[in-house]
Amino acid sequence: MEISIIGLPGSGKTTVFNALTKCTAETKLHSSGGLTTNPAIAKVPDERVTKLSSIFHPKKTTPAEIKYVDIGGLGKGFGKEQGISGQFLNILSTADAILQVVRAFEDENIPHVEGKIDPLRDIETMDMELIFSDLIIVEKRLGRLESSLKGGKGAERDLAFKEQDLLNRVKSALEKNIPIRLQKLTPDELRSLSNYQFLTAKPMLVVINIGEKQLNGYSATLEELKQKYTQPQVELISMCGKLEMELAQLTDQEAEEFRKDIGLKETAFDAVIKHSYALLGLISFFTVGEDEVRAWTIRKDTPAVKAAGKIHTDIEKGFIRAEVIHYDDFIKSGNMAEARKRGLLRLEGKTYIVQDGDISHFLFNV
Template sequence: GEGLGNQFLATIREVDAVAHVVRCFEDSDITHVEGKIAPLADIETIETELMLADLDSLEKRVDNLAKKAKGNDKDAKEQLDLVNRALVLLRDGKPARLLERKPEEERAFDMLGLLTSKPVLYVCNVEEGSAKDGNNFSKQVFERAKQEGAVAVVISAKIESEIATLSREERKDFLDTLGLEEAGLDRLIRAGYQLLDLITYFTAGPKEARAWTIHRGTKAPGAAGVIHTDFEKGFIRAETIAYADYVSLGGEAGARDGGKLRLEGKEYVVADGDVMHFRFNN
């Protein structure tokens, strides 16, 4: 349904990846555009369309970049080199993500905004009975993902559309009857975080708790900067509680009394699930 589709799109935008949602179920009541169920062929079709879009995008930039490069524009020269190398790959039927590049070229490459440069997440839409373990179609997709260094996840759009209409309590009961521990959209988000090596830390106060997304390996000042740049610039320290301690000890007060609240400095690497309170200079 439209609502489920919007949730998919919002999730993919959040993790900044390209998701290939492919049909991995048979149903005589639902026709397939090609007349058969072939998820790998569907993936090839989608990938080809994305590569053609990138080709068109880059070819339109070449002349302008070439003119600037002739005028000794250093940035234009670097971009033109990247564009020409990417065009070679794309014209050979290969996605831009396979382009070999130096670390110092990464920022310029990202600025090209190519669809086939993004990490890939394969979403296997399966029938209700295969929502837990997948089926033979989804296994084909998972094998392809493994070969490419991509990530795949199984989800049943039918189940998700039903879950969307239920309350939190009803949702848990419904999932239990299907033998599922969590909703497919939760698995989808987790797969996206795995693909992009993202983690979450929390801030909690008397009025609300918030979750913040950062890359794994981010130090405390950088994590604070996600909330506001002033927090990073004036960072002093971070009062930190591990998630397990926060839950088991009943929150900040219990963790403090139990000696589990730590003061971390600028070199502290934030752990997944940390509950943090930042001290900073204005």
């Protein structure tokens, strides 16, 4: 699972990336030179993992993870409707979701490419870039279909015709500046489009990068923005990138005290990562024991046998059954022995759909 970070030059991409991954990549204005990509892992904050760890006292505690990729060196021309191509497009195409950083912070020393600070304008500019890129992909594919229609016959030809019709509809909507997320397509059509990795079809988290002075007073503006910009699979959230980046370098305890001191109610860092996780349709199940308490990441609607395979392919191959208790039931019982006594541990088979917060123990033979 990978989330690519995009945004206009100097919007604070690297700053936000550092905040999320606790990295210390250099932030500077208009980094020049070629395209750079910097991947790093963020740990998904989950109070349930912390709680389970305090109960089992394991040797090791492993939270779920999510990978962010910071993209730099887009150059000043980016955002001028040139579309995204080449290596940059390749990177973005393989991403499972996009995190778009939008500048809202005011700082005279850091000029905005467009002069005035205007988050909505910047979001729309980025939409245009993404739409433009998708158009290029559609046109290329339509061109190739054209030639295969000439040679093909029978069922193959019918399929090509169907695809051509779909792509033509997508194209004319894109030409009206409608991202694929907002186009009226059936689930089947969306599925057949998924191979193309269209950028305007990907889930997107828009992080409005606010300044320190906007910390306690941006919520009304954010609400306004949300109303003006609503799309399925898109969420808007605000974060003070610079502050969060500084907090990321402190210990959890120090950071918490600092947040309390300046009266920050909610942790933007937690919120952004949790939103990323949810937007990707991911959930966590847990394994517990003296050795390790661990959160495992799966897609929603994953059957038990596949979830077991996340841990080890042998467990998937030799799957017998899963012993499952939901985190909430476990906490109510206090410990496993009590939970067992209360009959809260369930035995589930291969096809059981694992739920977020399930604590699972897999029985298998090799």
